[in-house]
Amino acid sequence: MASHTFTFRVRYAETDQMGTFYNARALEWFEVARSELSRSLGVPYTEWEKQGFFLPLVEAHANYKGTARYDDLLEMTVTSSVAGHVRLRFEYVIRHAAEPKKLVATGYTVHPVVDAQMRPMRIPDWIRTQLGGPEAEKAAEKNMDGTAQAE
Amino acid sequence: MASHTFTFRVRYAETDQMGTFYNARALEWFEVARSELSRSLGVPYTEWEKQGFFLPLVEAHANYKGTARYDDLLEMTVTSSVAGHVRLRFEYVIRHAAEPKKLVATGYTVHPVVDAQMRPMRIPDWIRTQLGGPEAEKAAEKNMDGTAQAE
Amino acid sequence: MASHTFTFRVRYAETDQMGTFYNARALEWFEVARSELSRSLGVPYTEWEKQGFFLPLVEAHANYKGTARYDDLLEMTVTSSVAGHVRLRFEYVIRHAAEPKKLVATGYTVHPVVDAQMRPMRIPDWIRTQLGGPEAEKAAEKNMDGTAQAE
């Protein structure tokens, strides 16, 4: 597991007539979180795409837990994990940055690693190590020893 | 259960640099589907809000099953159901309108019925009947007879 | 000049906390109008791109004249003209579809015709004829006769 926390503000464009943020914006913020996580780990996602690895989304889930209004400062924590040989999973928690850090939304997304022709690829070890953290590193080592891993 | 099917086209604004529609747009399309379903049933959602009933979203889920590009004609089917006393559930299936109607995405959303102050309300019978279909109608009748309903 | 009129509804996602549509949505609707205009003329914009012609935007202008709310049915009229050898201009008028058709917004956009490498191209005659209408057709004929055209 790798993890990253950052803050951002709700834009006026992201509100709707109910006065809170529009629900689909959560998925846009999840994507910002993936960008910031990969940058924080030293290999921004732009670099992934240059090296021929793409991360389309196959599953997204959001739970809306509280309201957030225009210009509110929010705190996002994103955590990555490796799900078997070919999939990455990211979990998201969005809170108000101000104490008592009331919960706004949580969610997760699931992504295969594919090439430019959208063909699924085995997750390369550098991604496994970068996003999967210590356990993934061990698993990657084992794997290089020829030990099979159940998906 | 009530159900409605309609077609729409992918806008240029809804694509991203991968060339397919951006993932969060699915949640926007789900919302269009709820609008069209309520209109098809004779009471558009604008009328709900005028009568003091709001449908915030507490849970959203999307599975991405295929690609869809700018200007593709898609076919959305939305189906509503009543989940206990206070929640509505909508299920969505998006396909290409052209044969063989390849699947693009599926998903569901869950909504409590609340008043303007965001306090949960018991689902009024006209909504239960409208969105829940024949079984819900029966349930609503029973309910009026004083029969308890498990949530 | 070529012209096309169609109707569309304001989506919930397009509102903001002021209760009317968010200003940037006008530019998205302008783009929908260009798509619908090209389709109405028999060569959808997807076909343009397949043939190697792209229409990036170099200038956009919007005047906001009235409000429009969620689910309001709006009527868009888009009119194209050819501006010299290399640029197309589109003008937009958005009104409420219901009488007395109150004005919502007007605007225009300017687009060079470019190839896939974003190099400006002389507007091909079929586009000049399609979007510029009868006068453009005459101009295109003259042009084939070797008559110079001032930009």
Added chain:
Amino acid sequence: MASHTFTFRVRYAETDQMGTFYNARALEWFEVARSELSRSLGVPYTEWEKQGFFLPLVEAHANYKGTARYDDLLEMTVTSSVAGHVRLRFEYVIRHAAEPKKLVATGYTVHPVVDAQMRPMRIPDWIRTQLGGPEAEKAAEKNMDGTAQAE
């Protein structure tokens, strides 16, 4: 005149299939700039709305000067001025943050100051002083002396 400069990154959600940012995003970035300018001047726009002053948009213009891709770091400079008694004008310049700071887009927006019922209001002196800078301050003083100002 008041002015503010800040940086931001292009989100994946803001790209389109041409690979650069989608044109309407410029207007969303303009709005982020107004928020950041008002915050930098000590009275965030949320405070304006609480005090009963709203800034709808009546005119928006954008010139697209160059491309910007996903994750590019951009630098926005926004400058405000007071246009007569009832309107504010903001000008925007977006460049790449990296040298040689290539131009991406420029634009302007025009806003009346209105109350919650959307009725135009004379710009209050604190706004005139905050957004109009030294000359506006002088003008505001004169104005309090009873000197007329041409709109």
